[in-house]
Amino acid sequence: MYYPGYQNTMSEHLYRQAKTxxxxxxxxxxxxxxxDQAIITIGVINEGQNLSAAQKENADKTAAVIQGMLSLGISQSDIQTSSYRIDPQYNYENGQQIFRGYRVEHQLQVTVKDIRKTGQVIDTAVASGANSVSSIQFTVxxxxxxxxxxxxxxxxxxxxxxxxxxxxxxxxxxxxxxxxxxxxxxxxxxxxxxxxxxxxxxxxxxxxxxxxxxxxxxxxxxxxx
The missing domain is CATH 3.30.110.170 (Protein of unknown function (DUF541), domain 1)
Incomplete structure (x- = not known):
């Protein structure tokens, strides 16, 4: 005989038991x-009173760094700009702010797929004009x-x-x-x-x-x- 109330009670009991x-x-x-690969952040930082001249100096040195990377067999696709900044610089004398010039910073992220070349890449970048190597990340x-x-x-x-x-x-x-x-x-x-x-x-x-x-x-x- 079918007892709906009894079956519902049993179902609730089994459910509670399963939950418990x-x-x-x-x-x-x-x-x-x-x-098996390294990701290196390499940068060129320079200052100058004339913004256009400072930008050109930075661009020339950055281009030389990139060329140095390419000469080591680093692919163009493995070299990318991670940041580019232009900041005015000031000196403070007698409580006054005196304009000193502009600071131009171009940071490159270079992926080195032959990890054995990591040291060589850093040395070549520095020899080519880089003056900032901020981090190295080793990955698979x-x-x-x-x-x-x-x-x-x-x-x-x-x-x-x-x-x-x-x-x-x-x-x-x-x-x-x-x-x-x-x-x-x-x-x-x-x-x-x-x-x-x-x-x-x-x-x-x-x-x-x-x-x-x-x-x-x-x-x-x-x-x-």
């Missing part, structure tokens, strides 16, 4: 990747492949945690999770400030790329009985 018998764990996975050209490896490790880590918890409580874990949420964010490695003192070295500037650590984090929800 859940555990949520987080998992983290990390892989190390050897960088295919970060998604490493991130997916880290993501797999994160899921395995979460699963192992859930199994351990289920054993500790003496319950049976359902192996297939009901919710898997990716909570990590793949971020590029932080740029490394470049020490200006290194520009004075006569030998090729030594650059150590080290390793990138790529981490993934997930939140996984399991049911158990």
């Amino acid at each position: 018998n859940r555990m949520t764990v987080t998992g983290e996975g990390t892989v190390s990747a050897t960088p 050209s295919n970060p998604d492949a490493f991130y997916n490896q880290a993501l797999t490790l994160a899921i395995q880590n979460a699963q192992q945690k859930a199994i351990t918890m289920a054993r500790s409580f003496g319950v049976t874990l359902q192996p297939v999770p009901v919710v898997v949420q990716e909570i990590s964010q793949q971020l590029p490695p932080r740029p490394v400030p470049f020490q200006a003192a290194m520009l004075a070295q006569s030998a090729e500037t030594p650059i150590q790329p080290g390793e990138n650590r790529i981490t993934a984090t997930v939140k996984v929800e399991y049911t158990y009985s």
